[in-house]
Each structure stands twice: as structure tokens, then as C-alpha cells.
Amino acid sequence: MCQICQAVTVTENKVIDRTGQNASSIFNQRTLEQDYRTLKSALKPGLRVLDIGCGSGSITKDIAQLVGPTGYVIGVDNTESFIAEGKKLFDVENLELIHMDFLDFETEEKFDLIVSARTFQWISTLDKAIDKIKSLLKPNGQISILDYNHEAINWTPKIPESMQNFYNMFLMWRKDAGMNNRIGFDLIDIFEEHGFDQIEIFNADEHYERMFPGHVEKIKVWSKVAGSKQMVEEGYISDAERLQAIADYNNWADKEATSMTLKLREVRARAN
Numbered sequence: 568m569c570q571i572c573q574a575v576t577v578t579e580n581k582v583i584d585r586t587g588q589n590a591s592s593i594f595n596q597r598t599l600e601q602d603y604r605t606l607k608s609a610l611k612p613g614l615r616v617l618d619i620g621c622g623s624g625s626i627t628k629d630i631a632q633l634v635g636p637t638g639y640v641i642g643v644d645n646t647e648s649f650i651a652e653g654k655k656l657f658d659v660e661n662l663e664l665i666h667m668d669f670l671d672f673e674t675e676e677k678f679d680l681i682v683s684a685r686t687f688q689w690i691s692t693l694d695k696a697i698d699k700i701k702s703l704l705k706p707n708g709q710i711s712i713l714d715y716n717h718e719a720i721n722w723t724p725k726i727p728e729s730m731q732n733f734y735n736m737f738l739m740w741r742k743d744a745g746m747n748n749r750i751g752f753d754l755i756d757i758f759e760e761h762g763f764d765q766i767e768i769f770n771a772d773e774h775y776e777r778m779f780p781g782h783v784e785k786i787k788v789w790s791k792v793a794g795s796k797q798m799v800e801e802g803y804i805s806d807a808e809r810l811q812a813i814a815d816y817n818n819w820a821d822k823e824a825t826s827m828t829l830k831l832r833e834v835r836a837r838a839n
């Protein structure tokens with residue numbers, strides 16, 4: 568995974584480790600209830616489910632619990648350390664965690680439901696990825712993707728200009744790399760184009776308020792993202808601008824920030 572993908576991946580919720588060495592500990596604390604809450608209405612006993620980009624599988628193991636002993640859940644992730652950690656932590660009978668790029672995943676038995684949280688934001692081959700999912704679903708099987716619209720993030724009050732500039736460059740860097748900055752909101756069109764129907768949309772925003780314990784640290788995620796030098800190395804921003812953005816943003820988060828809202832949607836549909 569690229570440095571920035573790694574940085575954002577591991578800091579979405581908590582601390583940073585750009586090497587990824589301790590990154591899995593972040594995912595271990597995620598739960599279906601907190602971090603993919605809208606999916607619960609799609610989960611029924613007996614379902615066979617695939618979770619794409621499952622991290623260490625901490626949400627996946629909650630899915631396994633809800634589909635029960637007559638159901639089966641496979642989580643795939645292309646970061647080996649996450650899967651290794653998940654295998655140590657989650658010894659669940661009807662859960663299997665596999666280290667693999669999901670584009671290479673093959674199965675004899677297809678799935679009733681394929682889910683993916685916060686992973687499609689990093690995928691630059693969207694059409695190929697959706698076609699792959701379609702090929703892994705049973706007829707009338709269901710797809711659920713939970714993801715961001717990075718263009719609609721809201722900070723109150725306004726963030727310092729230096730960090731706004733870094734963020735604008737971050738979106739440009741992502742776009743140039745073929746990633747969709749508003750994937751969470753574009754999924755409806757993408758699903759329609761790929762012939763899915765019965766589309767359902769659920770708001771899944773993540774909202775952080777200064778007054779709640781730990782939320783200032785979560786608001787500081789963007790300083791952690793700016794901790795990566797990748798955008799400097801690729802000529803999107805100077806190192807001085809990057810360091811200024813970190814200093815100004817941390818100061819803003821400590822002294823001025825009231826809230827930050829990351830915009831997310833879960834979009835569900837059926838293969839016809």
C-alpha cells in the first residue's frame with residue numbers, strides 16, 4: 568500500500584504508524600455497531616458473506632456472529648500484517664481471514680452478500696472491482712459498500728489556510744492516482760451502470776466534537792496524514808508547506824476546533 572494510503576488507513580480512527588507495524592491495533596477496536604452500523608439490517612442467519620478490505624477482521628467477526636453458525640464469512644485484505652493479527656485475535660468458527668488482493672480471489676461457492684467498508688476509496692480500477700464483485704455474487708445477491716465523500720468534509724470553524732491547501736493537494740494527488748474522492752456518493756451511479764438494482768442509501772457520517780473524550784485526537788487525523796512525505800516526493804507540495812500545515816492544524820485542533828464531520832454513505836444494491 569502507498570505511504571499516504573497507509574497513513575490515512577491507520578489514522579482514520581486513532582494513531583499513526585506509517586510503517587504499518589502497529590496499524591492493525593487500530594482496526595482491532597472497530598465494531599459493526601460503531602463503524603458499519605447501517606449494515607445490521609442486511610445481516611440474517613445463514614448468509615454467506617465476503618468482506619473486502621477487512622483489515623484485521625474486527626468488523627468481520629461481528630458480521631460472523633450475526634449470520635450465526637449456519638452462515639459463513641470470509642474477509643480478504645491485501646495487507647499481510649492485518650490478516651496475521653486478525654487470525655491471532657479472532658478465533659471464530661464461521662470466520663475465515665485471507666491475505667490476498669480481492670481482485671485475485673476465486674471461490675467455488677458464491678456469496679449472498681459482499682460488503683466493503685472504507686476500502687473502495689483506495690481503488691483506482693473501479694469498473695474492474697465492481698465486475699469482480701458481481702462475478703462473486705449469487706443471482707440476486709447483495710452488495711454493500713460503505714465509503715467517504717472526501718470533497719464534502721466539514722470542519723467548524725474553518726481550518727487554517729495551510730492545511731486547506733494541503734487537503735486540496737491531497738484530493739488532487741488522489742485524483743491523479745485514479746482514486747475517486749467522492750466514491751461514497753458516486754456509488755449509486757456506479758451500481759446502476761453495472762446493472763445492479765434495488766439501490767438503497769444510508770447516511771453513515773462520522774462526526775467528531777471537541778467535547779467528547781478522544782475526539783480532538785481524531786480531528787488531528789489530517790496532521791497524521793500530512794506526516795507522510797509522499798506528496799512532497801511527488802511534487803504536490805513543498806516540505807515547508809507540509810510542515811506548516813501540520814503545525815497550524817494541530818494548533819487549530821487544540822485551541823479552536825469545534826467539530827469535524829467526515830461524510831460517508833453505505834450504498835446497497837442487488838445483482839439482477
Ligand SMILES: C[S@@+](CC[C@H](N)C(=O)[O-])C[C@H]1O[C@@H](n2cnc3c(N)ncnc32)[C@H](O)[C@@H]1O
Nearest residue numbers: 576597620621622644645646668669684685686
Ligand atoms: C481503511 S481500511 C478499512 C478496514 C476495515 N474495512 C474498516 O472499515 O475498518 C482499507 C483496507 O483495505 C485494504 N485493501 C485496499 N485495497 C485492497 C485490495 N485491492 N484487496 C484487498 N484489500 C485491500 C487495505 O489493506 C486496508 O486494510
